[in-house]
Amino acid sequence: MLPRFSHGRYQAQRLIGKGGMSSVYLCLDTQTNKRVAVKMFDQRGATSDKLLRRFEQEIVALQQVSHPYIVPLLDYHLDAQQSYLVMPYFESGSVSDRLAQTLYSPQESATLLTQVAFALDYAHSQGYFHTDLKASNLLLDREGRAYLSDFGLATSIAARSSISGEGDIFGTPPYMAPELFKGAPPSARSEVYALVIILYELLCGHRPFAAGDVVVLLNLHRLAKPPALHELNPAVPSALSPVLLKGLSKTPFERPASVGELAQHFSWAVSQLPTILQQSRAPICPRPDLPVVAERETDTEMLAAKVLSRSASGQNPSKPSSASESDPAVPALKKGLNTAEIVLVGLALMVVVTLLLILSRR
Numbered sequence: 001m002l003p004r005f006s007h008g009r010y011q012a013q014r015l016i017g018k019g020g021m022s023s024v025y026l027c028l029d030t031q032t033n034k035r036v037a038v039k040m041f042d043q044r045g046a047t048s049d050k051l052l053r054r055f056e057q058e059i060v061a062l063q064q065v066s067h068p069y070i071v072p073l074l075d076y077h078l079d080a081q082q083s084y085l086v087m088p089y090f091e092s093g094s095v096s097d098r099l100a101q102t103l104y105s106p107q108e109s110a111t112l113l114t115q116v117a118f119a120l121d122y123a124h125s126q127g128y129f130h131t132d133l134k135a136s137n138l139l140l141d142r143e144g145r146a147y148l149s150d151f152g153l154a155t156s157i158a159a160r161s162s163i164s165g166e167g168d169i170f171g172t173p174p175y176m177a178p179e180l181f182k183g184a185p186p187s188a189r190s191e192v193y194a195l196v197i198i199l200y201e202l203l204c205g206h207r208p209f210a211a212g213d214v215v216v217l218l219n220l221h222r223l224a225k226p227p228a229l230h231e232l233n234p235a236v237p238s239a240l241s242p243v244l245l246k247g248l249s250k251t252p253f254e255r256p257a258s259v260g261e262l263a264q265h266f267s268w269a270v271s272q273l274p275t276i277l278q279q280s281r282a283p284i285c286p287r288p289d290l291p292v293v294a295e296r297e298t299d300t301e302m303l304a305a306k307v308l309s310r311s312a313s314g315q316n317p318s319k320p321s322s323a324s325e326s327d328p329a330v331p332a333l334k335k336g337l338n339t340a341e342i343v344l345v346g347l348a349l350m351v352v353v354t355l356l357l358i359l360s361r362r
Ligand SMILES: Nc1ncnc2c1ncn2[C@@H]1O[C@H](COP(=O)(O)OP(=O)(O)OP(=O)(O)O)[C@@H](O)[C@H]1O
Pocket: 016, 017, 018, 019, 020, 021, 022, 023, 024, 037, 039, 087, 088, 089, 090, 091, 093, 094, 096, 097, 132, 136, 137, 139, 149, 150, 152, 172
């Protein structure tokens, strides 16, 4: 059943999609007679203060960050019964909707990145970080231009310390830079990292790191060497990989300092390709099974995290599921068993030698 919005100004026509804690509806604004999108937050029972605070942050941030490539806030309503934001409706949907149909060519990716960089560099200069950059938060107009939506987790550095408290973790795990998992504040360089993950999706259809459970994913971001683009999709020109790999550096200071700088480097790499390669889109292909190489010797830590998360999800830690067989924790598990086997063989040999000595003395 479609919701009724307070005061009856916005008439819901259909559900567009659902996010982690919200549903977006196509509505008719009866005052302007225009179509709008209303993002209604899930509010079952009493509304938590935390949700209302998050909403407030979104509203404050949206009102202060005004840019042609940032989706504007048209109206909002916030109370214990019903909370929603009203924004323009984008009939072409999001980049994630488009990626379900076709990938982006290198040239299209460079154009999109430049548009996004334009908006993000501006927001960063105002002290605001998006902190939830992902394909579903890039909305498209009819010409395919991308607009940033959901500064929902965005927060100025000042607001962050006073409202949220230091140490809070913001973002969506598949796009989060390693330092964010440790509670570091968002920065232009953590936004660069998220955008590189989006670039992987645009060009080859896969994110560099994939794992069923969050702890494994976290460790991949922190420790694993990312695969090059063409390892995930051989049709993507390998010459683009160095720029992207630099943007995924584990150390923030090794990444480009701003999204604009990333866009410049990427556009330059694209311009060096033969025209045919600049314009061709790779076909969508299944994700290959790649070995993931850990950069530092932290197998034990990774294994511990894996076992912890398995027991939390009710799985038997000693029996990995088939879905996790390709993840990096499994070689670590095998390494542990090999050591145990060596010890057992050693003990068995000692017993045999002792028996032989006893027998030979008789
Ligand atoms: N203004 C809009 N016009 C058209 N479609 C929209 C609009 N805003 C959001 N959508 C679509 O609605 C869907 C749900 O959006 P929503 O923001 O609730 O979730 P999300 O972006 O997937 O995740 P999150 O809750 O973390 O932001 C998205 O897939 C998006 O494509």
